[in-house]
Structure formats: structure tokens, C-alpha cells
Amino acid sequence: MNHEIILFYKYTRIEDPEVLKNTQRELCEKLGLKGRVIIAREGINATIGGLASQLDEYVLSLKTDPRFSDVEVKRSKGAPDAFPRLQVKVRPEIVTAKLGEDDVDPAKQTGMRLQPESLHEWIREGKRFKIIDMRNEYEFKSGHFKDSVFSGMKHFRDLSKAVSNLTHLKDETVVTVCTGGVRCEKASGYLLKKGFKDVYQLDGGIVTYMEKFKNNDFLGKLYVFDSRLTMAYLPDEKRVMVGKCDKCTTSSENYINCYYPTCHAHFICCESCIIQNDVYCGLKCRILHWCENFSKLNIFSKL
Secondary structure, X not given: OOEEEEEEEEEOXXXXXXXXXXXXXXXXXXXXXEEEEEEEOOEEEEEEEXXXXXXXXXXXXXXXXXXXXXXXXXXXXXXXXXXXXXXXXXOOOOOOOOOHHHOOOOOOXXXXXXXXXXHHHHHHHOOOOEEXXXXXXXXXXXXXXXXXXXXXXXXXXXXXXXXXXXXXXXXXXXXXXXXXXXXXXXXXXXXXXXXXXXXXXXXXXXXXXXXXXXXXXXXXOEEOOOOOOEEOOOOHHXXXXXXXXXXXXXXXXXXXXXXXXXXXXEEEOOHHHHHOOOOOOOXXXXXXXXXXXXXXXXXXXXX
């Protein structure tokens, strides 16, 4: 069966997010689609999986809404179990930045859109500019553009703090990048608001760039938010692996969650460390989990 995953977003005014939530849920349930749809007054952000024919019908229906008639939908190969369920939610933002009164509206203020072809040319020509990666730390570890600047964010809500560490780039040409474009679009507007002079955003995000140029200039694998976890457009022997096990620094692209149930921090852990049961993000979680398991044995109740 031809399963695919679609990814799209649009910053546009949504007067009644609850109404859109209900219509989106009804449409996805009718078509048997699973994934995540986030709706806010500032727009929509979705990653959905299903059969190609079902997704075709979904996209046709989506684009009958004038607010989304020009939305760019990215498609890639998927699997039947890409998403465990359907989630359609209304939230304050379509991607959480928590900028408060310092927030920006990308529909009004955002960096200039740089097409993947233009970025590819800039790199080939040796143009003077910096790529700023606006993804989270664990995403950056498995793959990133060569010579890119990592923002330092553990979560996108760290954006305001991260920008304060990027002020040395205020007078340079910068290009913000993220997976599909939604984060780098808001981040580029925020950089402009904070006094950056020459700001671009990679139109369509890293996914679109890799669709056109495979792993050219992008090292490692791209982290994605479905059951695949990572993806690449070249076989392992034809690309550079940059991911390293957080436990032993061996080359790896294998992600796990910390085994301590109340932590579940996401990190890279090689098969060897998993076999050795080194599956905690740190000593604290290992000790806490051991203590909790020990207490469940009720060993002292028998004394």
C-alpha cells in the first residue's frame, strides 16, 4: 500500500480556531488519517499520515478554504504506523515560542524567503552568510547543514534566550532553517524585531531542500516527528554521519527516550550502550528509577 506523510503550515488569521478544529477532525476521521494538527489564531501546523489517495482527497479539501488555497504541502514516503492516533488541538501558538509581548506575527513581519535553489547556489558560490539552525538540540545532533550555527535551543520556547547569544551576527546575512519552515519563519521575524539587518528564511525548510538536493551540504540524517524519527535521501555509505551516542560518543543515529518514566528525555544512544543498560539520560534518572523499583518490592514489609 502506498503510504505517505504530508507536512504543512500556514500563518494566517483564524478567527474561530474551535470551528476549524472540528472540521479538521471530521475530515481526517472520515478519510482514516492519523497525525497531529495544531490550530491557533495565528494559523495551522500539521503532520498527517495515510494512504496517498486519502491524502490527495485531504489536500483538495484543505485548499477549498481560501485561507489555505496557496499552502505548500510537502510529501514523503511513510508507513502504516507512522502515527499511533489522530490529534487535533487548539493551542495559543502553532509552534510554542512563548515570546509574550515580544511576539511577532509572521504574516506581517518575517525574513525574506530564500528558495532551496538559491541557497544551493549561495553555498556553491561561497557567498558570505551564516545558516542559523532554529531546531532543538536533539534534532541538530543527528544532522545539520555544514558550517551552520546552532541556536542553542533545547526547545523552541528558548528562542528569546537563544537570540541573545547570536547578537554577533546582527550585521551579517543570515538564513534561518528548520524542518519544514514553521519555526524558521517565526524566528526570522523575531531576529528582525531584535535588530538583525539582513535576514532570510529557507522556504519550505530542510525537507524541501533535501528533496531537491538530497544530502548535498546537509550532513547526517534529518530528524522528523513520526515513527521514522530520522530520514535521509542517500544510503549510509554515500553520506556523512555526524550523530554521536550521548553516552559513549560512538557514531550513531539511534534515538531513544530516557528509561526513567517521568523524564523521557530524547537522546542518541548506540546499540552497545543499550545492551549494557546505559539507557538513562544521566546518573540522577538512573538512581531515581532504581530507588522507585526497589521500593515497589516492599522488601522491608516482610521483616
